[in-house]
Structures are given as structure tokens and as C-alpha cells.
Amino acid sequence: MSWPNVSHLVLDGSEVKLRLLAERHFSKSPVHLDWVRFTTLRRNVATPSIDSLFPKPLELSANFSLEEYRLKEAEMVRQGVERRMPLRDFDAVEQFEAAAQAHELALNVAAALGPQFSVAVEPRKGIDFYKFRWSIELNGAECGWVGFLASSESPRLQSQAKTIHCNLFGTACTFADIGWNFRIADLIDENQGDVTRCDLALDFFDGIEGGIDSIRSDYRLGLCNVGGRKLKFNMVGDWENGHDRSLYIGSREAGKITNAYEKGDQLFGEKSNSEWLRIELRYGNKLRVLSSEMLRRPADFFAGASDWHASMLLKADAIVSPEPVKTTPRLQIETVLAECTRNARWMLETAAASFGVAVKYLSESQLWELVEHQKRPGRLQKFSESEIASSFSAAFARLKSFSSVECSPAFA
Structure with a gap:
């Protein structure tokens, strides 16, 4: 059994389902990682060697200047030598070093995802207050990025300028090769990174008894309470006519929110009458420290969110060891x-x-x-x-x- 080939990034519902089923078969876990973000300090990321930045036989001294970079770039262009990384967007040696470190991290992330992933040949405008980003691509479409340098000189962003950030979308997580989560977790640890977001998705392809209405009933009965507290609750979609329905339990401010929604309607359209229901647990690093172990054992951390989450995994016949992610006041040990x-x-x-x-x-x-x-x-x-x-x-x-x-x- 092998992954279906990906000829383009049109997220055909049947193809997504097939890949998720294949992953479940090989990982023996019903919980799928659907989004991952992590940040590391620049000092923890190695600067690539000159040999890796510039093809042989070109040589540079250990104490090269920016002007030497420019001259070497012009020389390579004249000789028709392909560069591994463009230089013209960076106006100082420090900027170039940050770009080189981020580029190397992006290459390592792409390699961990699988040979079908690549890094864009040019840096792009940054996102989330980063000045630049290297796009991670699948067949020419961006499915993640690695950001570096701050978008402004404000004191608040100067600490961010000392970091490199990686953001992997759901598309990258879905189309990556088997074992990618272990490889990315190892990469995070090697670079002493901190996970800032991790989405854990539990799919019921044939639905559950009572559908999404049963989850609303569970909430009303207090089954979704955590520590005796009733969490925030919100509903969106066409609940009157029973299509495209989604509900949210918890809050982003607390760093944990659960989104249950009709995935079949999203991928196939409401006329398909698909029963596919997804329960997506989204962890953020507000008030919490997220471990790279979440990538290695997603089902354990899904079950550890609450008794209700553990009960959902029982519906999927999963055997797990629940691992809670405590809020900051209970975090030290x-x-x-x-x-x-x-x-x-x-x-x-x-x-x-x-x-x-x-x-x-x-x-x-x-x-x-x-x-x-x-x-x-x-x-x-x-x-x-x-x-x-x-x-x-x-x-x-x-x-x-x-x-x-x-x-x-x-x-x-």
C-alpha cells in the first residue's frame, strides 16, 4: 500500500480521506496531526557552511564581507551557476546570516516531510511580524513557511528578530510521508525549539451516533466540563437545516480549543450527505508549554485533554495513555x-x-x-x-x- 500520487494541490475529498486512512493504518493511531508550528532561537540553529551556500569550485575566505558576497553572486550569474540561496534581498551580513539559517532549517523541514516537498528559490514577504519567509512548497503551492527577522525595529519585535519560526499547514501534514511527525519532532529537539501550536484531529469517516448534535448534547449535560468548569461554547453554520455545522468548546486565550465540524460537507459539499465528522483539538502555547512528544504520541495528548476527549477516542477503539497539557500554574514539575x-x-x-x-x-x-x-x-x-x-x-x-x-x- 502506498500514498496516492499528488498531481496538484486541489484537495479532493476522496484523496484526502485515502491518505488519512493510509496514515491511520501504518501509524496505528486514529489521531492525525493537522497543523504544527514551532519557534527556535537563532543561536540554536547552525549557520550553513560556505560550501553549502555556494557551489564548488567557488571559494570564499572565512572573514568575507557583504561586498564579497555581491561580487561572488555576480560571478556565479555570469558563469550560469545556480545559487542555492539568493542574496540580493539582504543588506547586511547579519541579515544574510539569519536568511541562511532559516533557509537551512526550511530545507531540513522539507526533507523531513518527504522528497516531494521543496523550498522556494526566492524569499517572500514575511507573515506574523516576520520580515521574510522561505516558503515550503508541494508542487509549487505553499504548504508551510519558515520566517526570520522582524518586520519592524520596535523594541517589542527585537526579541522576535532573534528567532526563526516554522509553520506547517494542514496540507503539509496530510501529504507528508509516513513518519514525518517523528522526524519533525526530532528536528525540533535538535534545534531546541518550542512548539507553539499543535492541532490534533480525530476523524469519524462514517460519523458517530447522533452526529454533531450529540456533541452539543454532551456539552449541555456537562460531559465536556474540565475540572468542574463549563468551558466557552460557540456554534457556527447552518444548524437549522443541518449542513456545514461547526461548534467550538474552549477558548484560544486559554491555549486549548476543540472544534467539531462536518468535514464531509467541507470537502464534498452538503449535497453529498457525507457523515464524516472531525473533532479537532487545537493546542496553543498561551498559558501552556507544548512538548515535541505531542508529535510522537498525538492520541495520548488528545485523550489527556479531558475525560470527554478520552471517551471520543474510545468510540474509535483506540488504546491510549492520556497525557494532559497543564496550564502554567501547574506546569513546573x-x-x-x-x-x-x-x-x-x-x-x-x-x-x-x-x-x-x-x-x-x-x-x-x-x-x-x-x-x-x-x-x-x-x-x-x-x-x-x-x-x-x-x-x-x-x-x-x-x-x-x-x-x-x-x-x-x-x-x-
């Missing part, structure tokens, strides 16, 4: 655990072999000499010794419990 988990994952997946050799062949005194003056990793420096001590072993236990869950191989 979860944040320590999340950071310890990231560090433990790096040790297990990247450094374990080298660590094993050191333990086997170095004496106890040599081992102690190796580690005693080492600083803690940057992400753990903000926590106390007692907090790390109480969370690190739990982080290893968590990783061990999920070690049997492996990413399915990519389609042939």
Missing part, C-alpha cells in the same frame, strides 16, 4: 520532566554508544574527571538539583515504556 525527557532521549539515541565505551574502558577516577566540571545542558540550567534529581529517572522510565513503539517504515 511537568516542564522539568519534559526537559529531562529530551535530554534522556538525546543520550539514548545519540550518545549511548560513546558513553558505553567510556564506562567500559575508563577507570572510575577517569570517568569522574570527565564529568565533574561539566555544566548542565542549557535547557536544564534553569532547574534546581532537586527538581532534576526527581525527574531524570522518571524521564528514562517514560522513554523505556515507549521504546517498543517504533515509527512505521516509509512507503515504497
Whole structure:
């Protein structure tokens, strides 16, 4: 079984459904990632080497100037050499460095999504207060972007200028190759990024008993309450005639909102009488810290949103381990655990072999000499010794419990 070919980005409902079914089959999870955004500090993103920016045999010194960039660009144009990244839009070396870092991140994101994705050859005007963006494309249509530099010199935006932001639309998530979510999660961790938005979608292709009306009834009965509180509720669409209906539970201000809507009407039109119902849980980073684990275990985090969300997964016959995303006042211990988990994952997946050799062949005194003056990793420096001590072993236990869950191989 393989992905259907994508000849264009007209979102044909049948094709979308087929791809979602294929993903569900290989991932063994009914929850689909439908939107992902993350931000990282520029200092955490490596600057590409000159060799990667300029094709051989062109050479530049380590201390090249902007004028040298211009001369080399003109030389490449005269020789008909294709550039990996256009230079003329950037008026300072610092701007060029930011553009190069963002371009490299965009290339890595596109590669993680699959070989059918590419990065636009020219930067475009930025979005969301970023000055520029590199578009991530699928067959020439933008399905995501990586933004860099601030759109103004205002003090409020100067901190944003120190970041690079990636935004992947639902189209990218739907048409990406199997395992893309694990690869993007690893990329976020490698660049010490912070997830700022993550949409988790549960599809009932044949609907549920009572349809979207049953969800409204659940809300009225208090089944959607969280912590004894009744959440905000809003309805849109043609409820009188039973078409294109959508309802919202929660609020963006709190960083968590659930949108249940008639997906079949959206994709096929109301005359199709499709029963397809989608429940989409949208997490934002307002009042919350979102973990990259959400990309690896979307069903667990969907179930952790509330008892009602867990009950919806039971309708899909899913077996999960609910993982809540707490609001800021209750975050400290979860944040320590999340950071310890990231560090433990790096040790297990990247450094374990080298660590094993050191333990086997170095004496106890040599081992102690190796580690005693080492600083803690940057992400753990903000926590106390007692907090790390109480969370690190739990982080290893968590990783061990999920070690049997492996990413399915990519389609042939």
C-alpha cells in the first residue's frame, strides 16, 4: 500500500480521506496531526557552511564581507551557476546570516516531510511580524513557511528578530510521508525549539451516533466540563437545516480549543450527505508549554485533554495513555520532566554508544574527571538539583515504556 500520487494541490475529498486512512493504518493511531508550528532561537540553529551556500569550485575566505558576497553572486550569474540561496534581498551580513539559517532549517523541514516537498528559490514577504519567509512548497503551492527577522525595529519585535519560526499547514501534514511527525519532532529537539501550536484531529469517516448534535448534547449535560468548569461554547453554520455545522468548546486565550465540524460537507459539499465528522483539538502555547512528544504520541495528548476527549477516542477503539497539557500554574514539575525527557532521549539515541565505551574502558577516577566540571545542558540550567534529581529517572522510565513503539517504515 502506498500514498496516492499528488498531481496538484486541489484537495479532493476522496484523496484526502485515502491518505488519512493510509496514515491511520501504518501509524496505528486514529489521531492525525493537522497543523504544527514551532519557534527556535537563532543561536540554536547552525549557520550553513560556505560550501553549502555556494557551489564548488567557488571559494570564499572565512572573514568575507557583504561586498564579497555581491561580487561572488555576480560571478556565479555570469558563469550560469545556480545559487542555492539568493542574496540580493539582504543588506547586511547579519541579515544574510539569519536568511541562511532559516533557509537551512526550511530545507531540513522539507526533507523531513518527504522528497516531494521543496523550498522556494526566492524569499517572500514575511507573515506574523516576520520580515521574510522561505516558503515550503508541494508542487509549487505553499504548504508551510519558515520566517526570520522582524518586520519592524520596535523594541517589542527585537526579541522576535532573534528567532526563526516554522509553520506547517494542514496540507503539509496530510501529504507528508509516513513518519514525518517523528522526524519533525526530532528536528525540533535538535534545534531546541518550542512548539507553539499543535492541532490534533480525530476523524469519524462514517460519523458517530447522533452526529454533531450529540456533541452539543454532551456539552449541555456537562460531559465536556474540565475540572468542574463549563468551558466557552460557540456554534457556527447552518444548524437549522443541518449542513456545514461547526461548534467550538474552549477558548484560544486559554491555549486549548476543540472544534467539531462536518468535514464531509467541507470537502464534498452538503449535497453529498457525507457523515464524516472531525473533532479537532487545537493546542496553543498561551498559558501552556507544548512538548515535541505531542508529535510522537498525538492520541495520548488528545485523550489527556479531558475525560470527554478520552471517551471520543474510545468510540474509535483506540488504546491510549492520556497525557494532559497543564496550564502554567501547574506546569513546573511537568516542564522539568519534559526537559529531562529530551535530554534522556538525546543520550539514548545519540550518545549511548560513546558513553558505553567510556564506562567500559575508563577507570572510575577517569570517568569522574570527565564529568565533574561539566555544566548542565542549557535547557536544564534553569532547574534546581532537586527538581532534576526527581525527574531524570522518571524521564528514562517514560522513554523505556515507549521504546517498543517504533515509527512505521516509509512507503515504497
